Amino acid sequence: MAEENGMVNPEQQDAEQGQTQSKGRMQEAMELGGTAMGVLAVGFALVFLGLTVIYISLGILYLFSCRVQPMIPIWLIVYGTVCLILIVAGISDKKNKTELAYLKTGLKVILLLFAFCWFIAGNVWVFGTLAKNPDFENLRHENSCHKGLFYFALICGVIFPYASIALAVIIMVSVWVCKRIDTNS
Template sequence: MAVDQSNIAKPITDNIYSVGAQDERDQESQLSTMQEVQDRHNVVLYLQISAIIVWIILGNAMIVMGSVYKDDCIIQPNIPIFLLVTGVTHFVISAILLLRVLLHLFSIFLDTAIFLFMFCWFITGSFWVFPMFDQKEEKCAKNLYLFAYGTMTFEWITLWLACICYYCCSKRERHN
């Protein structure tokens, strides 16, 4: 009696492929979710900027109308003043909001630039401090070198702990 061995391995390979497919679907789902969040952020940013532009245009129109017709409302002379003050207020608030949006974008850029500088400087400092351990007493003040060595060691430990925590937290989120 001959046993057909092609069917024996089939359930195992099917299971392996289905697990791989599930991982791909999970990754696609995460990417899709990240894209949706980015899309929502872009829509909100677009709406904020659009609203600011509308308020700037309306504020300018109020300023122009209040200025042009400043003395042409005998029945209520405060209407042109109302339009002038409201237009200036709209313009100032819109400028502040626009500045806030731009500063947020600039803040992201600045944070990234500072992080990259600090990381590069940290690596450079490591190349300067750690190789000199055996020669520290001959050519460098002991307290200065030991302080630099201690702070660099502390920063490396902190960096590795942060990476481990980030990995563990992101792994736990993927399983939830």
């Protein structure tokens, strides 16, 4: 009855105000999350760019220092080079729809497929070497490999990409859940 007389129910007004504040906080959180995602993406790009240069450098520096699996330094050189090309191609990408742009996109897809297959091959070489229990002390031994080269290939070349993919999936799922919550409220 109070509403009919032009008076607003204080409890209803408090509920509506709380709902408005909640939506405002959710919007602020989403904007902050978007900013954090951008910063995180730039951070990952810089780390990955640095890693590609280190892949190439260590591969060249220790090219003949892994007798147990000579493909590990070559894998680092090729993988680093391909990833560096992909990063540069992604940065310089322009959103035009010319025939040249379609050709460039096709080449990037082929390069991505090669990078994926080369990554899998590197996994086989690195984990195969790990299973052979390489000798890190005597580099003249047939079963030897430079310790720094091998552990860099294992940790930064194999484990870090898997961890990055897992983190990216967690972030994407979190953003998707937050958007679903925002649209449902």
